[in-house]
Amino acid sequence: GESVGLHLPTLSVQEGDNSIINCAYSNSASDYFIWYKQESGKGPQFIIDIRSNMDKRQGQRVTVLLNKTVKHLSLQIAATQPGDSAVYFCAENETGGFKTIFGAGTRLFVKA
Amino acid sequence: EAGVAQSPRYKIIEKRQSVAFWCNPISGHATLYWYQQILGQGPKLLIQFQNNGVVDDSQLPKDRFSAERLKGVDSTLKIQPAKLEDSAVYLCASSLSFGREQPQHFGDGTRLSIL
Numbered sequence: 750g751e752s753v754g755l756h757l758p759t760l761s762v763q764e765g766d767n768s769i770i771n772c773a774y775s776n777s778a779s780d781y782f783i784w785y786k787q788e789s790g791k792g793p794q795f796i797i798d799i800r801s802n803m804d805k806r807q808g809q810r811v812t813v814l815l816n817k818t819v820k821h822l823s824l825q826i827a828a829t830q831p832g833d834s835a836v837y838f839c840a841e842n843e844t845g846g847f848k849t850i851f852g853a854g855t856r857l858f859v860k861a
Numbered sequence: 862e863a864g865v866a867q868s869p870r871y872k873i874i875e876k877r878q879s880v881a882f883w884c885n886p887i888s889g890h891a892t893l894y895w896y897q898q899i900l901g902q903g904p905k906l907l908i909q910f911q912n913n914g915v916v917d918d919s920q921l922p923k924d925r926f927s928a929e930r931l932k933g934v935d936s937t938l939k940i941q942p943a944k945l946e947d948s949a950v951y952l953c954a955s956s957l958s959f960g961r962e963q964p965q966h967f968g969d970g971t972r973l974s975i976l
Contacts, residue, residue, distance in 0.1 A: 781961055792865070792952050792967025793904065838903050842961045848917055849965070851903030 886955030
């Protein structure tokens, strides 16, 4: 069935650089998207969300971009720090739906 | 505030045995979720409760999995009998109320290994 997926399974960046994690979705009925961070041995932690009526949303050091035309969203992390090392999941809800569907995740490595 | 508590943290059993997991959500949170996370994959929703009622259990393998949330607070998830394919981390999450834009707060999960 339709699901959320990710382009890259792993991403390695230098400390201080910006990170960009990409996510493609195929369900055109999806209208609400969330990014989660999961550290080893921990549960996922909410980072930021975005509704489909928005193209961009900013948080503290993070920005989510949504391109509905190509069904793509990205998470940008500014000045990446060692503490940002984790697996990042994008997740989606379809219009009127209450079930959150997670993608497979991207592992981010931050090199000191 | 205290987070979502889960126990045990780890469990190892043989196939065909039974196992139960416990979850205590954040105080006052009406909605509770159980997810299964297989290694290398994202969490998959098994069941969602609103207070003590089931909202969605469409992906719960009901022939072997059961869950309850008596009194609308704590919840238990049971597997009987377990299969090798059930090896995974079982995550519990809670949110303040029912709604797709209510942030879900996750516990650290129970890692289940089936021998």
